[in-house]
Amino acid sequence: MAQIQRVFAEPDQALLTLSPWKELDAPHSADLLRAGTPDMLNRGDVVDHDLGIVSFGALGIERALSNGRRVLCTLFRKGDLVDVRRTERIRQGALVALKRSSFLRLDESLTETWLTNNTDIAKTMLSQLREQFARARDHTTDLVSKTPVEKLASLLFEFRRWPETCPEDHRNNIVRIPISRSDIASYIGVKPETVSRVIKKLVREKLIIVHKQDRIYLADLPSMRRIANGGRPRQSTRQA
């Protein structure tokens, strides 16, 4: 028993240092942990539960379209509340691990009880959902009318904001890529080939340097930021 406790105590305690959970009083956060069941997940594992917290790693909601098209419509990162319950049961999609991750399953009825007795937890969950909705809007902006280069640049900055980024990497403009190339493609709505070509292009222009597959150096941060915000539109068809 003590052993089992230990197994999840380490990463799961860590999430209490993350916003917004760190704002909770100690007793509440302890409740939170005790009520959760930790799941270790490998890449590709499907989570058959729609309420919990990501202790570490990366999860996503995956949907399949005809023609083998695969869509990643949301990314959940370390510290995120995952609450994908919904009233209308349409097109739910599967919650799937994109890399080695830990998921702290929460019991639904128990959580409901908390919400009734404790407005702090309710407020914390509200701020989480609000934040995730805001991130979804940002992502939508990326998808709606940006070019692949702009989309990828924007995604790099999103990864830069992930809590895994250590302060040193952040200072040095190093971004860790937590997911595979094809997952990136499914997330930003292009094909893996295009992701590859875009990265190659940015390297050629000396805007980034790929240290390792999952480690990219933003050599020209201002330019990259400009591109991410929409600074590289489709070329006009008419010559100047």
Next chain:
Amino acid sequence: MAQIQRVFAEPDQALLTLSPWKELDAPHSADLLRAGTPDMLNRGDVVDHDLGIVSFGALGIERALSNGRRVLCTLFRKGDLVDVRRTERIRQGALVALKRSSFLRLDESLTETWLTNNTDIAKTMLSQLREQFARARDHTTDLVSKTPVEKLASLLFEFRRWPETCPEDHRNNIVRIPISRSDIASYIGVKPETVSRVIKKLVREKLIIVHKQDRIYLADLPSMRRIANGGRPRQSTRQA
């Protein structure tokens, strides 16, 4: 004074019959109404407030990219809680009315007090945000890898689910289009010209009939549903 009360009493009372607000106890919902300031909005009006409820009409969050690209990253419809406050103040975007609408502004600190004293309201807001996040995921799925035809078909079904749809229209497979063609375009990430061409194409195939500009009849609902769910992928480059 009585007159002013009357002005907003009518549409704003109506929203209490909508999910999830209708689940609230009468005294709480009355508080909700009293605390709000109703704003009448015309198409194009910008709302400089990030907390409230849509009494009727349609609002959207609009962002501008370089090159004159305009993005509508979320739609808010009748009954929706609009809570777009966020911790990181990046790329906020403007909340703008897409047609004649009424917005019930809520006071932030007052709402905060409610949440502390009343878990019912907290739960209601939670379920609202959860639902909107779910809708955002659906929209993301549409944007990521669907063709324009699929995107538009999907949007028609979204409009069909809007609370304005009267039961009769629903039975008769009539969809009311609440926003302009160019807003549709900015929302599904294509150009107005493409929207026009797609509609024309669907009409030619006898899948829909356009009664009026803002009234479309789904002549072949099953086919349309199939298309909306991804049934019309990009044509292969290789001949069969």
Next chain:
DNA sequence: CGACTTCTTGAGGAACGTCAACCGCAGTGG
């Protein structure tokens, strides 16, 4: 080392964006 998956590179074409012009309609003013 070989079997495997993931990523990259290359060629070619469909598709959607770009531009420009036109249409229909509503409001305005002579």
Next chain:
DNA sequence: CCACTGCGGTTGACGTTCCTCAAGAAGTCG
């Protein structure tokens, strides 16, 4: 009453872009 104007929407021609397909390279695991 009609010309004028402005706006939203539509149509057509054309070209860039990114997807498709296929094959090779690189990384991963037994």
